[in-house]
Amino acid sequence: MAGPTRNRSFLFSRKAVFPLLFVASVFPAPVHALDSVDFPQAVARAFRGNPSLAAAGFDYAAAQQDARIARGFLLPGLVFEHRFVRTNLPAEAFALKLNEGKLAQADFQDVNNFNDPALRNDFITTLSIEQPLFAPGAYVGHRMAKTEGEAKRLELSRAKEETVYRVLAAYLDVLTAKAYLAVAERELFDSGEHLRISEAAERAGTGLSSDVLRAKVSVAAAEAGKVGAENRLEIARRALAMSMGETGAAPVDASGPPPEFPDPGTLEELQAAASGRADLQAVSVRVKNAGNNEALRKTEYLPTVGLLGAYQLDAESGPLESDNRSWKVGVGLKWNLFDGLRRESGVSKAAFERRKAEEYYRGERDRAAFQVTEAYLGIREAGRRVEIARAAVASAEEGVRRIRVRYENQLGRMIDLLDAQAALRQVRADAVKADNDLRHSRARLMYVSGTLLPWAAPAGKGNGQ
Numbered sequence: 001m002a003g004p005t006r007n008r009s010f011l012f013s014r015k016a017v018f019p020l021l022f023v024a025s026v027f028p029a030p031v032h033a034l035d036s037v038d039f040p041q042a043v044a045r046a047f048r049g050n051p052s053l054a055a056a057g058f059d060y061a062a063a064q065q066d067a068r069i070a071r072g073f074l075l076p077g078l079v080f081e082h083r084f085v086r087t088n089l090p091a092e093a094f095a096l097k098l099n100e101g102k103l104a105q106a107d108f109q110d111v112n113n114f115n116d117p118a119l120r121n122d123f124i125t126t127l128s129i130e131q132p133l134f135a136p137g138a139y140v141g142h143r144m145a146k147t148e149g150e151a152k153r154l155e156l157s158r159a160k161e162e163t164v165y166r167v168l169a170a171y172l173d174v175l176t177a178k179a180y181l182a183v184a185e186r187e188l189f190d191s192g193e194h195l196r197i198s199e200a201a202e203r204a205g206t207g208l209s210s211d212v213l214r215a216k217v218s219v220a221a222a223e224a225g226k227v228g229a230e231n232r233l234e235i236a237r238r239a240l241a242m243s244m245g246e247t248g249a250a251p252v253d254a255s256g257p258p259p260e261f262p263d264p265g266t267l268e269e270l271q272a273a274a275s276g277r278a279d280l281q282a283v284s285v286r287v288k289n290a291g292n293n294e295a296l297r298k299t300e301y302l303p304t305v306g307l308l309g310a311y312q313l314d315a316e317s318g319p320l321e322s323d324n325r326s327w328k329v330g331v332g333l334k335w336n337l338f339d340g341l342r343r344e345s346g347v348s349k350a351a352f353e354r355r356k357a358e359e360y361y362r363g364e365r366d367r368a369a370f371q372v373t374e375a376y377l378g379i380r381e382a383g384r385r386v387e388i389a390r391a392a393v394a395s396a397e398e399g400v401r402r403i404r405v406r407y408e409n410q411l412g413r414m415i416d417l418l419d420a421q422a423a424l425r426q427v428r429a430d431a432v433k434a435d436n437d438l439r440h441s442r443a444r445l446m447y448v449s450g451t452l453l454p455w456a457a458p459a460g461k462g463n464g465q
Contacts, residue, residue: 034237038256039171042244043456046167047160049245056159063145063152070145073138076131082319083124093117099124099314101324123319128310133331135306136299140292147289154282161278161453163243168443168456170240174254176436177233183428184229188222190400190421195219197407198414211414218418225425261442262455267376270449274368277450283361290354297346303335368448375445382438389431396424 037045047053087093097103097120107113132138195215201207237251246252264270274280309329315321336343400420406412446452 034251034253035241036253036255037244038254039168039259039456042167042171042240042252042254043164045246046163046244047457049247050163050243051245053159053163053245056156060149060152060156063149067142067145067149070138070142074132074135074142076129079126079128081124081126081128083126084319085122085124086119088117088119090114090117093120096120096122096314099312099324099326100316101314102316121316123313123315123317123321125313125315125320126310127312129308131307133305133307134302135304136302137296137304140296140299144289144292144296147285147292151282151285151289154278154285157453158278158282160457161447161450164452164456165443165447166243167240168259168452169440170236170243171254172258172436172439172443173236174233174240175258176432177229177236178254179432179435180429181226181229181233183425183432184222184226186428187421187425188219188226190424191215191219191222194404194414194417194421197404201408201410208414214414214418218421258439259456261439261446264376264379264442264445267373270372270376270445270451271369273451274372274449275365277368277448278453280361280364280368280450283357283364287354287357287361290350290357294347294350294354297343297350300336300339300343300346303333305331305333307331371448372445375441375448378441379438379445382434382441385434386431386438389427389434392427393424393431396420396427400424 085092085096087096094103094114094117097107100122195212195218198207198211198215202209202212234251237253238249240254241252242249244252307330309327311325311327313320313322313325315323317323400417403412403417403420407414407417443452446455
């Protein structure tokens with residue numbers, strides 16, 4: 001008997017090889033393992049790769065260049081210019097000849113030398129300089145550009161905090177999707193156990209075939225739930241990759257546990273912290289700049305004074321040669337005495353814009369305080385729901401256990417067991433959702449209070465502050 005048994009085993013194993021090879025060829029194993037990160041790694045990679053954060057960084061860099069451009073209006077302007085002129089216009093020909101230092105006594109003996117001059121060439125090389133001495137508009141403009149640069153820096157800081165918040169939310173969603181998948185797998189296992197019990201009872205003659213059918217339907221529903229949970233996990237992993245700025249948003253897994261959130265503190269402390277939020281500070285800086293804009297409009301009532309100078313070479317035969325050298329220096333004053341009341345309207349408009357900025361800032365402060373209060377109360381609600389959900393899971397598990405024992409002892413019905421199992425499945429999902437809501441509530445509270453970035457990326461560890 002040993003020989004035929006070995007032959008049958010060999011034939012069976014040889015026949016089984018071909019389907020396995022076919023499956024392996026159609027569904028090859030992935031070459032690369034799934035990328036995974038813990039929360040600090042996810043934040044660090046988001047700081048390097050998130051496109052929205054990169055755009056905010058370039059916006060700040062552009063604002064810094066605006067400040068340098070505005071400063072340039074206070075510095076000397078040096079211009080080199082070279083021109084070639086060929087003309088027989090009487091006035092210009094006379095002037096060119098004069099600039100070249102070639103005007104002679106003989107030129108004045110015949111009036112035709114002026115009325116009908118010969119063609120004249122002139123290569124003109126000029127080096128000129130202008131230096132503002134008193135330019136109040138340029139001073140205020142430079143101050144406004146620097147102030148706007150500070151606002152952009154604060155907006156960049158808030159963009160970093162928003163990036164951390166999005167990464168944290170996506171990271172928690174991956175962990176929650178894993179928890180849902182674990183619930184679905186446990187539900188599939190429990191449904192399989194119920195099917196096994198019902199089939200055993202049917203074979204023993206103490207169960208009904210309808211119970212087996214109901215149990216099979218429950219197993220099918222559990223399998224469908226597992227497929228949905230797997231799909232949800234895949235989407236959550238890709239959302240995490242997108243929040244990190246990964247190219248192509250290839251799925252990234254959350255490898256570590258959920259971060260430990262600090263004690264939120266009192267509502268008053270959080271509202272005080274929210275008043276220093278980077279975006280609110282940016283609005284406050286722009287209120288200051290609205291006042292600067294009003295001052296800029298008022299500078300139009302003042303004169304501007306500047307120094308100018310030039311050094312010029314004139315040559316008839318070729319560029320950069322010199323038939324004559326000349327220079328000039330001077331001081332200029334420009335004062336707009338009346339412009340049709342445009343200045344008055346501009347000053348009034350700037351004053352209204354300043355008041356508008358002040359009201360907007362007041363509204364943003366109130367909104368931030370409301371957001372903190374809302375998030376603070378949300379944590380209390382979410383915490384209570386977690387307690388209720390965990391108690392409900394414990395009760396539902398005990399209920400399923402008792403009904404299963406009753407069914408195994410022919411004292412209960414399969415439909416009661418399946419109903420209890422469905423209720424257990426729901427409360428397990430509710431417990432996962434409650435845990436997720438609590439973590440999200442804590443993350444949102446830190447975000448709206450402006451304490452998320454210092455906690456997730458302290459100064460000197462990648463936040464750029």
